[in-house]
Amino acid sequence: MTDATIQSSRRAAGLPAAVPTTAAGEPKLRKNKRKWGGWWFVGPFMIVFTLVFVAPLAYAIYLSLFRETLIGGNAFVGFENYLTALSDPKFWEATLRVSLFLVIQVPIMLFLAMFAALALDSARLRWVPFYRLSIFLPYAVPGVVAVMIWAYMYGSQFGLVADLNHFLGITLPSPLAENLIMISIGNIVTWEFVGYNMLIFFSALKAVPQELYEAAEIDGAGTFRTIWSIKLPQIRGAILIATLFSIIGSFQLFNEPSIMQALAPNAISSYFTPNMYAFNLSFAGSQFNYAAAIAIVSGLITMVVAYAAQIAGNKK
Template sequence: MAVTRRSWTGWRFAGPFLAVFALVYVAPIAYSFYLSLFRTRLIGGTTFVGFDNYVQAVGDPQFWSAFGRVALFLAVQVPIMLFLALLAALAIDSGRLYGTGFFRISVFLPYAVPAAVAALMWGFMYGAQFGLVGDLNDAFGLSLPDPLSAELVLLSIGNIVTWEFVGYNMLILYSALRVVNPSLYEAAQIDGAGQLRIVWAIKLPALRGALLVATIFSIIGSFHLFNEPAILRNLAPNAITTYFTPNLYAYWLSFAGQRFDYSAAIAIVMGVITMVVAYAVQLRGMRRGALS
């Protein structure tokens, strides 16, 4: 009996988490997959169509247009954001930055601003007719380009996301730097190594694992891009279409088009793509020893 009681001890600890995990994670995914196997028509009602919705999604030009847009966003915005976060983390860890505590909280503070508030705040600053850009044009007789135009809106969204998440990624990188053995710095200084050499030979190798984690989080966040374009669409309806990002496309299919089944298929396809890309990046990082 004692052996039996010990064998159930772990399940008692893990049981509450597993129950909540199944309820809020596994069950919605399972229901979405079930929903994606059906199609609702005005005539004929709801019918089982198997994987027809997935076949339609694979051949949907609007879906691939949205996917290409977030892929471009990822390729440009994520490296810039992580580079800025790396510079901020190295500056704080150097010990030579004046007002380190104020600088750290200033960089991190935008992450505490809700995404909806950040998008609205920047959206009204971007406005060429009603916002800061428009006021500058009127006050100084300038002709600044409209940040909410179709050509620049993706760049404007990238600026918002970078402003929001540089501090979050800085904290990840700075935490990794804080666990580096100080004796390594002392030994390098005794050998005559300068600050740049210490950064290159000690700090950057120590940040490989943290950079990999931050990269994976950023990849997932880029593919899940929704809040900023959804809110800015009210300010720039001609620049941000209903299929601007895959998540926005799934949202409009579901709540505006009442195509819940096809929306579920789009969401699952995008989830699988995100999982594959994130796993490929993680596998590549592990092969390079980033997590060793």
């Protein structure tokens, strides 16, 4: 910050202008003071940030450079774990699975969320708070409970699917079978997170300046033209944020398949998603080092994809 900007911001804040300094030693002293004083404000954050983010990450990287085996102890192996990960078909199968999930489930979910947000914002609905709450409610249901609810419905022996089969005299394919399990999980995730994304979109729509709508009306724009030319461009930032969250969420898919495993153990493998693979490697296979490498590679992939999405989103 230059002296001039400080002075102007002081004036803007209604503070008296700082006395200009003339002596040679004084400004240096003041500069130092200013520099360290800032740490009191960012310090608490930096400490927490270091403890819960930097330190675990550094530890994971450190772990990933070793290999500890049940017999033979611990040894430094350099990047060997990473090389293994890059040529591990299980890891790539898991990554491919969540990538597919990303390109299919995320657009559907965001489209539904956008539809709901635009409907709530259209001023044609009554009881908007009621609908807003109802759509958001699944997000407030704990993941475990959500999966239990859906598991009951998916049950092909005694659940809703079984009841439908009896009632209609047909045999529906089991949603818990290997070929349909991903769609079933996508359905649960969509149900859970539509409300959350809807809320992001809805709050962004509420912040669109009223003047734009008035101007559009004067220009003779209809409802859909207003959506296309005003609402969507105005909330692009929110759409980008929701997309980034969804990308990260897809790559980190863990809770739903992990809980569903008790109901469909033969359809959900131990390496169903990269996160599940890392979890099972470390906690069932004691391969903490390799799991750390998997987690870091998977984190990097997520970062690259999310960053690419951000660049693409900002370009337009």
